[in-house]
Amino acid sequence: MLLQICSLLLRHYDTDTIDAWHQFYSKYAVVRSGLTYIQSHYHENITLEHVAEAMALSPSRTRHLFVEVMGMGVRAYLIHYRVQAAQRLLVQTNMAVEEVAERCGFQSVSSFYREFRKRVKETPVSYKKRCLGLTGDGPQS
Missing domain, CATH: 1.10.10 (Arc Repressor Mutant, subunit A)
Structure with missing residues (x-):
């Protein structure tokens, strides 16, 4: 792509x-x-x-x-890619946040939360709830 x-x-620019x-x-x-x-x-x-x-x-x-x-640097790209992988796992699986962090290569849950929040602007838990249409109010009708 x-x-x-x-x-x-390239077709629209000079040599x-x-x-x-x-x-x-x-x-x-x-x-x-x-x-x-x-x-x-x-x-x-x-x-x-x-x-x-x-x-x-x-x-x-x-x-x-x-x-x-x-x-961006190698480390920044690696973290960016890990966060994207975590976003997919959070929405597509029933894995706990801790397991997602480990599967995506983060050394600790706290570093996972920090990097996720920095890039996505919300916590992994709130991201998952928002993407899955969940709220803390119980079942929706």
Whole structure:
């Protein structure tokens, strides 16, 4: 989908811009292996070194390239991805919040709550209730 969007945009810009898009795409192709690694291992204890190894780059180059292409660092993307995975689990399963936190790779429930609230602007429990249409008032008719 991203490539389709880029392709459409390229048709409307001059050749200097096309060269810039080609450079961006070649950088994205390298970062994509890091994204794939994070998406496959987000529930594990991932470090910058793990992602750098998946991208076949040094940790320093990985850090800079990731920020340049994704607009955020490796750690920020990892947390972002973990929170998205937690949102899905909260709504699609009956798992307790603690189990969701563990399944998504958070080291503690408190760090899960902190990161979830920072990004979603509500607690995991209130998010689940809102998405499932639940309230604390008992059954609705």
